[in-house]
Amino acid sequence: MNIDNNQLRQYIENTADLMEEHGLPRMAGRVIGALMICTPPYLSHDELAEQLQASKGSISMTTQLLTRVGILERISLPGHRKHHYQLRSRLWQDLLSTSSEHIQQHRRLADDGLHLLKDEPAEAKLRLIELQVFSDFILELLPEMADRWERRRPELMEERLAQLA
Amino acid sequence: MNIDNNQLRQYIENTADLMEEHGLPRMAGRVIGALMICTPPYLSHDELAEQLQASKGSISMTTQLLTRVGILERISLPGHRKHHYQLRSRLWQDLLSTSSEHIQQHRRLADDGLHLLKDEPAEAKLRLIELQVFSDFILELLPEMADRWERRRPELMEERLAQLA
DNA sequence: CAATGTGTTCAATCAAGACTGAAACTTGTG
């Protein structure tokens, strides 16, 4: 499939917009967008460069970044020397555990803060303590959510696919 | 309390780092950091400017932004004409509902994508369908989480405060 | 082990947007 179509281009830009809000470079968002809608579900290095009208260098930087953070994976296709990339399949489950890491950063910040305020009255610490307690609450919940998703995904997907048929 | 202390400065910069990752301007992160550790738990416009070594203009922009997204609130103190700002108290609960909005943006993007791929085989749609299904799963769960937090917060806070005493 | 097809690196360019500072505006007070 070529990204020949204006609407598909637009879709990719919209994805880039959204990903930008999450702190990724636009180009990374474009790559994700393209890989969400292409058939087959992977693109080679230079297909990406061509279809996103970006330089090879920029694609290289971007695939590197997205691979590092676990969003992309590189695949080898028999009979091709080119690298191909596709979205990791357990992306959504993984999102739950990367959230964990984010929350832990906040929790650690709260710990630091409390250490600095150790001689202050309890009242002064309330904001930081609430952050700690909330973080712990979420950290406890996330594995449960991941677990539930794991269990329910097959049935939910099946339901959803049945609707299409 | 003055932010006279190097460690407190550092704490504020660390907060700014973390907030920057979440897509906020550094200055917004600094304001949040300062308001997490100051006593009393609010600061005036020019206390912020002074303690963060920022221009009044920049503080004005920042408080405006943070108020708009529901992180800060402006308070009036009797006997003062200055504006004071503090962190909204229901910040963490609210975080759960703003997550909802983010997820909905993704869900909508998936809807758009599926519309574009409507004539493609089901296989081509799997990535988008999984995004839809996952989004719906999370959207269903978030209110439950908010509810659980609401219920457990008092007891968790009390436990935590008892540890301090 | 060249030759060719791929991919990466990096210095330079460019663009976005954060921040400043001064002027304009608003609000409260005598």
Next chain:
DNA sequence: CACAAGTTTCAGTCTTGATTGAACACATTG
């Protein structure tokens, strides 16, 4: 109502960081 204090706005500056493009490195294949 005039003055002063406080706040906002906005044009310009500056910083950061994304992107390019060309040189370099690597790998595959005949």
